Amino acid sequence: xxxxxxxxxxxxxxxxxxxxxxxxxxxxxxxxxxxxxxxxxxxxxxxxxxxxxxxxxxxxxxxxxxxxxxxxxxxxxxxxxxxxxxxxxxxxxxxxxxxxxxxxxxxxxxx
Amino acid sequence: xxxxxxxxxxxxxxxxxxxxxxxxxxxxxxxxxxxxxxxxxxxxxxxxxxxxxxxxxxxxxxxxxxxxxxxxxxxxxxxxxxxxxxxxxxxxxxxxxxxxxxxxxxxxxxxxxxxxxxxxxxxxxxxxxxxxxxxxxxxxxxxxxxxxxxxxxxxxxxxxxxxxxxxxxxxxxxxxxxxxxxxxxxxxxxxxxxxxxxxxxxxxxxxxxxxxxxxxxxxxxxxxxxxxxxxxxxxxxxxxxxxxxxxxxxxxxxxxxxxxxxxxxxxxxxxxxxxxxxxxxxxxxxxxxxxxxxxxxxxxxxxxxxxxxxxxxxxxxxxxxxxxxxxxxxxxxxxxxxxxxxxxxxxxxxxxxxxxxxxxxxxxxxxxxxxxxxxxxxxxxxxxxxxxxxxxxxxxxxxxxxxxxxxxxxxxxxxxxxxxxxxxxxxxxxxxxxxxxxxxxxxxxxxxxxxxxxxxxxxxxxxxxxxxxxxxxxxxxxxxxxxxxxxxxxxxxxxxxxxxxxxxxxxxxxxxxxxxxxxxxxxxxxxxxxxxxxxxxxxxxxxxxxxxxxxxxxxxxxxxxxxxxxxxxxxxxxxxxxxxxxxxxxxxxxxxxxxxxxxxxxxxxxxxxxxxxxxxxxxxxxxxxx
Numbered sequence: 001x002x003x004x005x006x007x008x009x010x011x012x013x014x015x016x017x018x019x020x021x022x023x024x025x026x027x028x029x030x031x032x033x034x035x036x037x038x039x040x041x042x043x044x045x046x047x048x049x050x051x052x053x054x055x056x057x058x059x060x061x062x063x064x065x066x067x068x069x070x071x072x073x074x075x076x077x078x079x080x081x082x083x084x085x086x087x088x089x090x091x092x093x094x095x096x097x098x099x100x101x102x103x104x105x106x107x108x109x110x111x
Numbered sequence: 112x113x114x115x116x117x118x119x120x121x122x123x124x125x126x127x128x129x130x131x132x133x134x135x136x137x138x139x140x141x142x143x144x145x146x147x148x149x150x151x152x153x154x155x156x157x158x159x160x161x162x163x164x165x166x167x168x169x170x171x172x173x174x175x176x177x178x179x180x181x182x183x184x185x186x187x188x189x190x191x192x193x194x195x196x197x198x199x200x201x202x203x204x205x206x207x208x209x210x211x212x213x214x215x216x217x218x219x220x221x222x223x224x225x226x227x228x229x230x231x232x233x234x235x236x237x238x239x240x241x242x243x244x245x246x247x248x249x250x251x252x253x254x255x256x257x258x259x260x261x262x263x264x265x266x267x268x269x270x271x272x273x274x275x276x277x278x279x280x281x282x283x284x285x286x287x288x289x290x291x292x293x294x295x296x297x298x299x300x301x302x303x304x305x306x307x308x309x310x311x312x313x314x315x316x317x318x319x320x321x322x323x324x325x326x327x328x329x330x331x332x333x334x335x336x337x338x339x340x341x342x343x344x345x346x347x348x349x350x351x352x353x354x355x356x357x358x359x360x361x362x363x364x365x366x367x368x369x370x371x372x373x374x375x376x377x378x379x380x381x382x383x384x385x386x387x388x389x390x391x392x393x394x395x396x397x398x399x400x401x402x403x404x405x406x407x408x409x410x411x412x413x414x415x416x417x418x419x420x421x422x423x424x425x426x427x428x429x430x431x432x433x434x435x436x437x438x439x440x441x442x443x444x445x446x447x448x449x450x451x452x453x454x455x456x457x458x459x460x461x462x463x464x465x466x467x468x469x470x471x472x473x474x475x476x477x478x479x480x481x482x483x484x485x486x487x488x489x490x491x492x493x494x495x496x497x498x499x500x501x502x503x504x505x506x507x508x509x510x511x512x513x514x515x516x517x518x519x520x521x522x523x524x525x526x527x528x529x530x531x532x533x534x535x536x537x538x539x540x541x542x543x544x545x546x547x548x549x550x551x552x553x554x555x556x557x558x559x560x561x562x563x564x565x566x567x568x569x570x571x572x573x574x575x576x577x578x579x580x581x582x583x584x585x586x587x588x589x590x591x592x593x594x595x596x597x598x599x600x601x602x603x604x605x606x607x608x609x610x611x612x613x614x615x616x617x618x619x620x621x622x623x624x625x626x627x628x629x630x631x632x633x634x635x636x637x638x639x640x641x642x643x644x645x646x647x648x649x650x651x652x653x654x655x656x657x658x659x660x661x662x663x664x665x666x667x668x669x670x671x672x673x674x675x676x677x678x679x680x681x682x683x684x685x686x687x688x689x690x691x692x693x694x695x696x697x698x699x700x701x702x703x704x705x706x707x708x709x710x711x712x713x714x715x716x717x718x719x720x721x722x723x724x725x726x727x728x729x730x731x732x733x734x735x736x737x
Contacts, residue, residue: 019451021425025415052451054425055400056415062403063413082454090429090461093409 003031011110012040013103017049020057028057032064041073042110046103048079053087065096074098076106122302123153129303129310139318140175146310147177154299156285158252162236163281163315171236171282174311178252242282245300253287258300260308280312344474348379351467352441356381358459359427359452361443366431366467367393368439375400375439383444387421393440400428400440408432410440422446429464433472441467481568485532488564492539505613510534512650513602513609519649520605530602533577536561537606540578558582559591577602581610584641596643604643608634608650611641627654 001018012035020028035043043064047053053061065075076098080088088094100106132145147159157179162171236242245258260281283304288296348366356364363382367375375394395402401413410430412418418426429441441464452460489506496505513534517527540561541554562579565571580594580603587595589607599607615625615633625633631654638647 019425021451022415022418022423023448025419029415052425054451055410055412055428056418056423056426059401059411059413059415062409062411066403083452083457086454086457086461087427090427090457090464091410092407092430092432093403093411095407096403096409 001027003027005031005035007040008044008103008107009111011042011044011107012038013044013046013107015046015049018051020050020053020060022054022056025056025060029060029063032060036064036067041068041071043068043073043075044078044100044103044106044110045075046078047081047084050084051081053084055087055091058087058091058093062093062096074110076100076110078103078106122299125149125153125303126306129306133310133314139314139321142314143175143311144177146307146314147175150283150285150303150307151177153303154285154296156288156296158255158284158286160250160255160284161281161311162284163311164238164279168238170238171242173234174281174315236282238279243279245297247288247291248284250284250286254289255284255286256288256292256296256300257282257284258304260304260311262305262308262312280308280315283307344470345379347470348467349381351463351470352379352381355441355460355463355467356443358456358463359443360445360450360456361425361427361452362445362447362450364441364443366439366441368471369394369437373437375437378439391417391421393442395430395437395440402430408437424448425450429460431464431468431471433468433475436475438468438471438475484568485536488539489532489535491542492536495538495541499619502619505617506535506538508613509537509606509609512612513605515653516605516609516646516649517602519653520601520645526602529573530577530605532565533574533581533602534606534609536564536574537578537581537610539564555590573600573602576600577606579603581606583607585643586640589641599643601643601646604646608642608646611637612650 001016001020001024003017004015006013006015014031014035016028016031018024032043045061061075067073068075078100079102080099085094085099088097098106098109100109128149129146132149133142136142136145143161147161151157151159157177159175159177161174161176163174164171242257243259245256248255248257259279260283261277261279263277283300285296285300352364352366356362363380363384365377365381365383365388366379368378369375373394377388377393380388391399393400395410396405399412399414399417401411403409403411408430410428412426412428423444424447425445427443429443431438431441443460492506496502510531513530514527517530522530538557538561540557540559540563542560558579558581562575565575565578568574577600579591580599583589583592583594583599583603584607585596585599585604587593589599611634612630615630616627631651634642634647634650638644
């Protein structure tokens with residue numbers, strides 16, 4: 001999987017491409033880690049190009065959520081495709097993250 | 112609605128004819144065929160096609176087609192037979208009116224021509240305006256006159272009372288007709304169509320209702336069947352898991368269940384390599400899986416490195432949560448790339464996960480109910496035992512003996528558990544008996560009464576059957592049903608002997624207890640009469656083994672162990688001396704527990720031998736209690 005990180009004001013935008021599974025979980029973790037290491041605490045994850053996320057990808061996302069939510073940080077998910085949204089529902093994690101249809105809506109919500 | 116204006120002059124009373132006709136059959140297709148028969152008879156036309164719509168928006172589909180037996184045989188011009196099938200309703204028909212001809216519905220009689228027609232006839236008609244008015248249609252069967260079947264729509268909230276809504280429930284087509292239909296045919300169909308519309312709609316609705324009831328009954332039956340045993344539950348879970356694996360395009364899956372302490376362990380697996388998850392603790396919070404927060408049960412994989420070590424490419428862990436408790440985890444895994452599910456597959460997966468939750472939740476509730484119910488009955492049986500000293504612990508003692516026999520016969524854990532439940536309650540029906548006089552009791556029905564108490568449980572039948580049969584005799588002379596031989600459930604045959612053994616070795620106000628050797632003798636004489644020889648043989652093997660153990664033990668084996676009395680029974684034992692259990696004093700023990708002649712009691716013989724070897728002979732057992 002590939003990713004890019006940009007900054008939009010106070011918000012770090014992580015754009016992901018591919019499938020979030022056991023194989024790509026380390027890369028995903030590295031990406032989120034680099035944002036946290038730079039002190040980013042408002043994170044928007046653009047998942048428009050993520051066709052599926054399994055429970056291990058979810059585990060990485062939740063590890064970051066745990067670290068951030070302790071210090072007032074937030075994670076917003078953007079452009080979540082139906083398959084990923086359904087995984088969030090099935091695992092009962094859908095209410096943990098704010099979901100947005102557009103990046104600008106997510107950035108506005110996070111700022 | 113007033114029905115008198117519909118018929119018009121010269122038309123028979125179609126409302127009553129059609130609805131009586133409807134009442135003659137229960138089967139949906141037979142009912143429709145009956146209605147078509149009336150249409151055919153009344154119009155003198157052999158071909159009648161009925162189209163119906165499932166709902167007001169859908170297309171019309173062909174529901175039934177009626178046509179002459181053979182295309183080569185033209186419909187007779189005159190009635191070929193007077194038809195009685197309309198019964199009294201047509202009794203008043205004039206000769207001219209009653210031109211009723213019975214044609215066979217062709218489907219069974221002439222399959223070839225049916226196939227030809229079905230292949231070329233429209234089985235489906237669109238909702239077009241032309242079908243809402245009478246008109247001629249051209250079909251492979253010739254020119255048919257098509258008439259809409261309209262009826263007042265069922266009133267809905269907000270519908271105007273003054274202008275009733277009309278809906279088209281179907282289409283009736285009759286023929287063949289040459290050219291424009293005659294005035295008489297038009298009049299007939301005008302009169303027929305309204306009652307026919309109501310009749311077919313009623314038949315249709317009742318059939319749909321019957322289907323729904325049948326579906327519901329099937330589901331209820333499935334649940335009942337499913338819950339009959341743990342084995343069937345496992346099969347059901349395997350089926351649901353298999354569907355979940357397919358639905359999610361995974362390569363393997365598992366269901367892990369939580370025990371009472373919340374420890375989650377593997378229960379069912381499909382496609383999973385043997386032993387793959389052996390070293391993995393699936394309990395959330397122990398490393399591999401985790402909840403974000405135990406209260407909301409949001410589940411995820413906390414350790415993706417471990418998942419990678421296991422060779423997994425994707426893992427989807429779905430929490431299975433009941434109304435109050437965590438039931439377990441549904442896991443779906445793939446080992447290769449490109450097995451990711453689409454959103455709609457995940458929707459299906461959600462439905463299956465819901466079903467698994469429902470099944471597990473129901474099983475838990477049912478188990479809880481079963482436990483409480485059985486516990487109540489066992490408590491009642493215990494209370495009955497406590498009424499007399501000589502019946503103390505009767506149910507437990509019978510159960511112990513019965514279980515030994517069951518094990519000797521090679522019974523598995525499931526059957527032994529059924530036998531245990533039955534044994535602990537076999538005489539509970541005595542709670543319903545009536546004391547006739549002087550302690551004589553009408554206990555003929557107690558096996559049946561006891562069995563009935565278990566009938567309410569989904570898996571209670573096997574228990575009930577054992578209880579119901581525990582007073583049957585192998586030769587058919589027992590009660591309450593006089594069953595014989597293999598007709599008596601094996602559990603009943605075992606309980607019968609176990610109860611005899613326990614009662615015979617316990618002194619009661621009417622008779623002293625029987626010594627072990629006397630008991631063996633007595634059972635042997637009843638073998639094949641009262642008792643199943645195979646059960647007797649199994650019991651004898653158990654009894655001999657216990658006896659040898661008792662003799663070889665190097666010390667007195669307490670008689671309560673040997674004779675099947677649990678320790679608690681001693682407290683209520685008539686032979687208990689002031690300071691010690693009876694078995695510490697062999698003479699007392701023998702007297703109370705069974706030996707008119709101590710020389711027949713191996714316990715006494717053993718005691719005497721030991722005492723003599725020690726140079727302190729036992730006193731002669733003269734003080735045998737009366």
